[in-house]
Amino acid sequence: MPDVRLVNVTKKYGKIVAVDNVSLHIYDKEYFSLLGPSGCGKTTLLRLIAGLVHPDEGEIYIGNKLVNDVPPEDRDIGFVFQTFALFPHMNAWDNVTYGPRVKGFNVKKAETIGHEVLEMVKLHQRLDAYPNELSGGMMQRIAVARALAAGAQLLLLDEPLGQLDAKVRNDLRYEIRRMTKDLGLTAIHVTHDQSESMVISDRIAVIKRGRILQVGSPKELYMAPKSIFIAHFIGESNFLEGYVSSINGKQLTIELRGGTEIKVIQQNMRKGEGAVLAIRPETLVVEKGRKKKRNSMLGIIQRTTFEGTNIRYEVKLENQDLVVVVKPSMIEEWLNLGEKVTVNFSPEKIRVFAYPEAGLREELTVE
Amino acid sequence: MPKPRITNTLYELSSKTMIKNTIYIISTIIFFALILLPPILGILIKWNTMQDVFNQPKLVSEALNAIAASFAVAFVVSSVDVIFGVPMAWMITRGKSKWLNVLDTLSDIPFIVPTATLGYSLLLFWSEPGGLSSLFGTPFVSPGWLLIILLHFAFSFPVVVRVMVGALLDYKLEYEQASRTLGAAPLTAARTVTFAILKPSVIASFTLAFARSLSETGATMMVAGVFVNGPIFIKNHINETGALVFVSFILIVLSSLVFVTIRLLGSKLRLPVNKVWPMTERKLSTSAVASSRNSVTLLVFFVVVLVPSLFVAIPAFEAVFAGILPEALSGLGLWGDYWQSMALSYLVGTVVTLLNVVIGLPMAIMIGRKKLGNGLSTIIDMLVNIPIIVPSVALGASLAIFWTENFSFIPEIWLLIFAHLSITYPYFVRSMSAAVERINIDLEEAGKTLGAKPLCIFRTITFPLAKYSMLSGAIMMFTRSVSETGATLVVSNLVTAPVLLVNWVKTGVPTMTLGLGCGFLILFSFIILLILRLVARGRRTY
């Protein structure tokens, strides 16, 4: 059964460390995403698993078998390329049945499999068309069908939806997940789109500069990010800077710029240490008027954006910090530009991090 | 970033249909006026002399036999070329060693050695007492059809390697990787995907080798013995214009037919990519098989191609020890003329290469993109081959008639350059148009949709994707020009290095001097090509 295990895997291209000492366990039948900004090494990691590139150090196991020296054709995988890489000299049908054919199945069986997978991706017309005659969505379906037809239990997808328009992308996300679940496959899906990885995955590994920052379910990553970068990269966060002004057991008092104090629960911080509060926009409560109380700050609405489901406010706080607040647009009363407001924090929903050594801006860069 | 104004203006201009068409028309006119017509006009003018041949049935049947022999040799040679040249190109492009750049350049050597000298070199190696035969007592391979095949293999092998190396370097590896992840063994992936996609280049390389074999005269003469093929027949009947016209004409017509067939069938013919023999191909993909394939390829290359081609230059080493080197370098006696002719050869080679890149590029794009519609493009494509199909004796005679009789006011050096333009043009256009044909038109269209002007698309998309094929084409032209002997002799009295070396052979200069003369030429060309290659390939990314 194909679980995938990487142990201290490193891959360098000259001076660039594309994959930096990565250890990872992807369980059998799991839908797993490798998520990270462009150039962070996702594709390289996936290609290492596929055997298309070779690690400089470390071991890779598929289904408990060490595969470092196993060529791609013997790893029993399906790979969907970012650019699809459909064979330009074969029509759609020949592309799809390529896997069964090169594996030496007899013609009948290859055809049966071909029909099955095309059934699955819901593509029946235009099977005699060549790749350059197909639309992006069709190419994507053919690419997935081709990978499935090889009969592998492990499906590797490199930004399979990256080249499609938003609507098609949304539909196909669910379809890919459904298919892999129906077939009981293990899937590893590379993407830089956090919303895509959130809806599609059982678990996600967030990667930055070749290293894994955190592995967890979408919910864990969203609710309990372990670093400022994750809080920033998964969903959206406001970051406010301050320092620990007093400690009372597990309760810390953080003094923000401008003197406002907010009480939060957190361990492992020292008095006087610099701190960054990560606050999800939907946890902030804004009220009309200026009513200063505990855990709140005064501010002015500086911009409003109507997004359909939500309405989004940018509020300039009294200490000149800017925060974003998101409210369901059909439920709450709308606030006007320039309106004076009070912003209330919910301390139990705030996450506190030590101020990063390299500075907040550096920590947040996605490069 | 603001673009320099001149680039901008050029980009703007390139999007005007009129300008684009003007460029295509000019390049077509240049092709006809400068490249195609001069070599065949001589033949066409003397059209009616063919009657003389028809009056002699015996001569006709001899001529036809000779032509048949030419085709047989060309077919065998170019097939064997592909069989050994493709693995060689594969090894050069897919291996990891830095030495492969050297091997790549070594494979050009038979192209660098002046053809007449090459024939002499092979003769020394295979059948004269000083060569292999000294090991066996009797001539190891006597002059005749086998030696001709060995010779033609040696000088057309680089063509296949050059075209295929360019093609493999420009090829997008992802298709092959996709095939591997689907379970194909390396051999299966290469056969059903890589070479199926690179088919236009395989065909181009076969065609070039075939044409080259059909037309070569100078070297063939030296090793033919009593064997007669088309060019030798012409040579033997050099005073009967009718024979020249007749044989050249049939060679052109028949080979054009062959090429059109190859081209038409080639795009229709689906290689058996749907048939797979998983077990067999898997066994043939093991690293043991791969390394024995590499060894055989290398062995064939060294023993049949490289060493025989260099054999004539071996006395150069003796010469160095015998102290001839300082004399040669000081340019005394014989050597003064020698260095002059070397300078001339490289000058002509450079000018010809640059000019042909400029006039050949629009043509390559026109053919590769079928700008003139399917039919017309196929015809032009076929015409492009003609200057290398015409036997070089006939070509030389024809060029001489055309240029010296009609345009004697043109300085001799330009006549020489024009002649070389004709001879080398097909190598560039053939290799480049195959590359252009392979580039997915989507990519260029993508460029267009992003607002890029045609020239900009070429510079930013087509060129980077085909640059290795372009480099290969340029290398073939340069080497071919530097080593051309037959036509050069006839067209002008200028003494290029190959002409000088032939004179040396004829006048019987000491072997050491001759060896050193060949040695310098080979060494310099080798260094130039190696540098070119290292610069172009400085950042290999595979």
Ligand SMILES: Nc1ncnc2c1ncn2[C@@H]1O[C@H](COP(=O)(O)OP(=O)(O)OP(=O)(O)O)[C@@H](O)[C@H]1O
């Ligand atoms: N073949 C290669 N040669 C040299 N460097 C490479 C090669 N492949 C990748 N790299 C480098 O390794 C790093 C990681 O690349 P990789 O393609 O894995 O990133 P990625 O996360 O997939 O990015 P994207 O989202 O843009 O596809 C990059 O800095 C890239 O430049």
Ligand SMILES: [Mg+2]
């Ligand atoms: Mg990538």
